[in-house]
Amino acid sequence: MISLASYLIISIILFVIGLMVMIARKNIVAILLGIELILNAAALNFVAYSKFVTNNLDGHIFALFIIVVAAAEAAVGLAIVIRFFQLKETIHIDEATQLRN
Amino acid sequence: MEYTIGSIAPIFLFPFFAFVINAFIGRKLPRHGDWLSVIAIFISFLFALRIFFDFTGTFATDYYIHKVFNWFDLSAGTQVFKVNMGIYIDNMTAVMLLMVTGVATLIHLFSTWYMHDDPRYGRFFVYVSLFTSAMIGLVLSDNLLSVFIFWELMGFCSYSLIGFYYEKEKAGNASLKAFMTTRAGDVFFLLGIVAIWQVVGSVSFVDIYAAIADGKFANQQVLGIGLATFAGFCVFMGTIGKSAQFPLQVWLPDAMMGPTPCSALIHAATMVAAGVYLSLRTYPLMVAGDLTHFIALIGAITAFGAATIALVQTDLKAVLAFSTISQLGYMVIGVGVGSYNAAFMHLITHAVFKACLFLSAGSVIHSVHEQEMPRLGGLRKKLPFTFLAMMCCTLAIAGVPFFAGFVSKDRILGDALFWGVFAGQNKVWMIVPILGFAGAFLTAFYMFRMMFLIFFGKPRDHHLYDHCHHEHIGFNSNVPLLILTVFTLGFWYCGTLTGQSFGKVFGAKTEWFKILIEAPKVEKFVGRSNQEFSSVDTRIKTELPKAVYHHQSGYSGPSANNEHGLHSAHTYGAIGSIIIAFSGIFLAFLMYIKGSVKPMADTFKGWTKALQNRYYFDDLYVGVLIQKAMIPFNRALSSFDMGIYDRFAIDGWAKVNRVAFKASRWFDDVIVDAVGVDGTGVAVNLFNLVLRIVQSGKIQFYFIVLVITLASYVWSVNL
Numbered sequence: 001m002i003s004l005a006s007y008l009i010i011s012i013i014l015f016v017i018g019l020m021v022m023i024a025r026k027n028i029v030a031i032l033l034g035i036e037l038i039l040n041a042a043a044l045n046f047v048a049y050s051k052f053v054t055n056n057l058d059g060h061i062f063a064l065f066i067i068v069v070a071a072a073e074a075a076v077g078l079a080i081v082i083r084f085f086q087l088k089e090t091i092h093i094d095e096a097t098q099l100r101n
Numbered sequence: 102m103e104y105t106i107g108s109i110a111p112i113f114l115f116p117f118f119a120f121v122i123n124a125f126i127g128r129k130l131p132r133h134g135d136w137l138s139v140i141a142i143f144i145s146f147l148f149a150l151r152i153f154f155d156f157t158g159t160f161a162t163d164y165y166i167h168k169v170f171n172w173f174d175l176s177a178g179t180q181v182f183k184v185n186m187g188i189y190i191d192n193m194t195a196v197m198l199l200m201v202t203g204v205a206t207l208i209h210l211f212s213t214w215y216m217h218d219d220p221r222y223g224r225f226f227v228y229v230s231l232f233t234s235a236m237i238g239l240v241l242s243d244n245l246l247s248v249f250i251f252w253e254l255m256g257f258c259s260y261s262l263i264g265f266y267y268e269k270e271k272a273g274n275a276s277l278k279a280f281m282t283t284r285a286g287d288v289f290f291l292l293g294i295v296a297i298w299q300v301v302g303s304v305s306f307v308d309i310y311a312a313i314a315d316g317k318f319a320n321q322q323v324l325g326i327g328l329a330t331f332a333g334f335c336v337f338m339g340t341i342g343k344s345a346q347f348p349l350q351v352w353l354p355d356a357m358m359g360p361t362p363c364s365a366l367i368h369a370a371t372m373v374a375a376g377v378y379l380s381l382r383t384y385p386l387m388v389a390g391d392l393t394h395f396i397a398l399i400g401a402i403t404a405f406g407a408a409t410i411a412l413v414q415t416d417l418k419a420v421l422a423f424s425t426i427s428q429l430g431y432m433v434i435g436v437g438v439g440s441y442n443a444a445f446m447h448l449i450t451h452a453v454f455k456a457c458l459f460l461s462a463g464s465v466i467h468s469v470h471e472q473e474m475p476r477l478g479g480l481r482k483k484l485p486f487t488f489l490a491m492m493c494c495t496l497a498i499a500g501v502p503f504f505a506g507f508v509s510k511d512r513i514l515g516d517a518l519f520w521g522v523f524a525g526q527n528k529v530w531m532i533v534p535i536l537g538f539a540g541a542f543l544t545a546f547y548m549f550r551m552m553f554l555i556f557f558g559k560p561r562d563h564h565l566y567d568h569c570h571h572e573h574i575g576f577n578s579n580v581p582l583l584i585l586t587v588f589t590l591g592f593w594y595c596g597t598l599t600g601q602s603f604g605k606v607f608g609a610k611t612e613w614f615k616i617l618i619e620a621p622k623v624e625k626f627v628g629r630s631n632q633e634f635s636s637v638d639t640r641i642k643t644e645l646p647k648a649v650y651h652h653q654s655g656y657s658g659p660s661a662n663n664e665h666g667l668h669s670a671h672t673y674g675a676i677g678s679i680i681i682a683f684s685g686i687f688l689a690f691l692m693y694i695k696g697s698v699k700p701m702a703d704t705f706k707g708w709t710k711a712l713q714n715r716y717y718f719d720d721l722y723v724g725v726l727i728q729k730a731m732i733p734f735n736r737a738l739s740s741f742d743m744g745i746y747d748r749f750a751i752d753g754w755a756k757v758n759r760v761a762f763k764a765s766r767w768f769d770d771v772i773v774d775a776v777g778v779d780g781t782g783v784a785v786n787l788f789n790l791v792l793r794i795v796q797s798g799k800i801q802f803y804f805i806v807l808v809i810t811l812a813s814y815v816w817s818v819n820l
Contacts, residue, residue, distance in 0.1 A: 018697075019808060023801050097798035 005049035015041035028091045039070045114139040116234035120782040133223030138230045146202035165191035189243030192617040204370040205233040207581035211361040214577040226433035232258035236371035245304040262363040275355035276294025286342015293335025294797035314623035344376025347403040357464030358419040363462030368425040369456035377432045391461035397437025401536040408543035412476030413712040417472045435513040438520035441620040444510035450505035455492040457585035461491035474554040481556035484572045490582035497589040500682040523666045543683025553693035
């Protein structure tokens with residue numbers, strides 16, 4: 001039987017990888033991918049806790065919602081990336097400094 | 102007759118509106134609006150006539166009407182401070198109203214003739230209307246405060262009318278003198294009002310009478326004297342000022358600088374009558390304050406002193422002015438000795454004949470343009486109607502039987518005689534009747550001296566005489582005189598020809614004046630006090646006294662129940678005053694017609710000089726009081742003002758302010774501007790520096806911050 005700790009370890013690994021991608025990579029698309037990873041880590045947590053702690057389907061439903069929201073978020077994020085590319089001809093994150101000051 | 106505000110107020114309001122209209126648009130009206138003033142006062146006269154017949158018709162001494170409305174209210178908590186205005190009408194008011202409006206109507210009418218070629222014709226009627234309405238307001242007033250208001254209004258009007266010919270310096274000075282002198286009395290009057298207010302809590306006559314009856318004045322002291330004495334004295338000082346009594350008589354002779362009709366108004370119907378009217382209204386206060394001896398003495402001194410000064414005057418109007426002072430002295434004697442009814446009767450009769458005398462004098466002056474008697478003479482052929490009017494009035498003032506002056510003056514003198522001689526007082530008070538009778542002798546003498554000098558003998562200045570036109574009867578020139586002349590006869594006032602108990606005319610059952618006018622019985626006002634917003638309307642019919650003619654004066658002084666003594670005193674008094682009047686006339690006849698007695702000016706040089714200088718009262722007031730006392734005092738005050746008050750208080754305050762200003766400016770510059778305003782900017786700038794570093798625009802930096810924040814949050818929660 002796989003224990004709760006294993007799930008959580010996987011989830012932490014996913015989360016840290018996502019976080020590192022978000023912080024370290026300069027490619028906006030990669031950052032979006034990192035966000036996806038973090039969301040998935042969260043969804044995995046929900047499912048794990050749902051299975052081992054509460055014993056009902058609330059966590060699963062939440063995970064489904066997260067997947068839907070992540071899809072929508074990825075769509076919006078990619079749209080922004082496309083517009084950004086049209087504007088700056090690059091997808092380097094350090095060029096996105098319009099909100100500065 | 103129902104008494105509402107609508108039936109009483111028009112008496113006052115008609116002349117007042119005439120004043121307002123004339124003052125603002127009189128210049129644009131035809132004839133400068135004189136018709137407006139005349140009609141207004143005539144309508145007032147009709148209203149007054151209605152009230153008069155209603156009151157005299159009831160024949161009730163206790164009848165009065167009292168309407169009160171609240172004027173303003175400054176009460177706070179338990180402190181009651183309400184000021185009411187109201188109308189108080191009793192028999193005395195009714196008679197007074199009729200006299201004031203009647204005489205004023207005739208004076209208005211005469212003025213349209215006398216003043217017709219004056220450049221300020223319209224303005225004269227403005228003042229005269231205001232003057233009359235103020236007097237009517239005073240007569241109608243139910244409290245001392247509104248009396249005071251109208252009193253001052255009259256003071257102002259007399260000031261403007263005396264100074265009417267302001268081009269003449271003397272007229273301007275005279276108007277100032279009149280205003281200032283009466284003001285000296287008014288200050289006391291105001292003090293008296295305050296003193297009364299303090300005790301009674303109101304200044305309404307009804308409340309004052311009730312307070313006297315309740316004995317509220319009894320144990321009150323102020324400055325070591327009884328409060329009733331203090332208040333009564335102060336109020337009487339108002340009378341002294343307004344009615345030109347000794348020692349404030351100096352203004353009245355100068356008041357003749359005004360136009361003659363205005364002199365008639367001041368001397369007869371309005372101003373000086375107001376003073377005596379006030380002391381009659383406050384008579385219970387005078388009695389409560391035990392001031393009657395003082396009042397009688399003042400009256401006697403005035404009556405005699407003014408009569409002596411009148412002996413040497415050569416100006417026609419000056420003689421009349423001093424005779425006014427003298428006659429007012431008789432009224433004040435009447436108040437003092439408790440001859441309430443006769444004092445008031447003398448007020449009325451004097452108003453009639455003195456108005457007529459002044460109008461006649463106006464007629465003479467207007468005809469010959471001269472008022473120095475030594476230049477006149479023999480005018481009776483040229484001015485027959487004026488002569489007739491003036492002769493009747495002179496007979497009246499001299500105290501010849503059948504005329505009004507005899508009736509009223511004789512009663513005052515009879516009462517004074519009884520009061521001074523028979524009433525069992527200290528014999529010192531005999532001085533009052535003695536001065537009174539001596540003054541009566543002099544009155545007869547100087548009035549006939551005036552008559553003889555103006556109308557008899559040969560013209561002394563033919564140029565003036567020839568230029569005087571023969572007098573024709575005219576609606577507004579001599580008809581007012583003749584109307585007034587009719588009322589100089591005595592029977593109008595007493596119902597008998599002589600004022601004694603014989604010779605009744607037109608079936609008069611009673612003597613209306615005697616019954617209707619009597620000193621206020623303070624007891625009947627108890628419990629009527631403080632009835633605000635009320636309309637107290639008493640109509641208690643008194644039984645007609647059986648012995649109406651027994652003692653005729655309504656004497657209420659000491660030993661008033663000694664009817665036999667009163668009767669004999671009046672008999673002696675009447676005989677004495679008839680003898681005195683005729684001997685005065687006879688002396689004047691011998692001196693100025695027959696010439697068998699030389700005028701005594703040369704024999705008594707010092708006296709004549711003193712009299713011509715009016716006993717040096719003007720010199721005393723101007724030379725000593727003003728020059729020696731008031732002006733140095735004024736200088737001292739002024740140096741105090743400049744040296745101490747200005748220097749230390751005003752300039753010192755400025756210095757204090759300057760220091761305060763500097764401190765305030767430092768505070769403003771340093772604390773407010775530098776720290777508060779600029780400090781805020783600097784602080785914001787500093788934050789800006791910090792925030793600029795944080796807000797780099799690098800998204801990944803934001804992520805790191807976010808993560809660190811979240812992590813530290815989770816960390817702190819776990820801990």
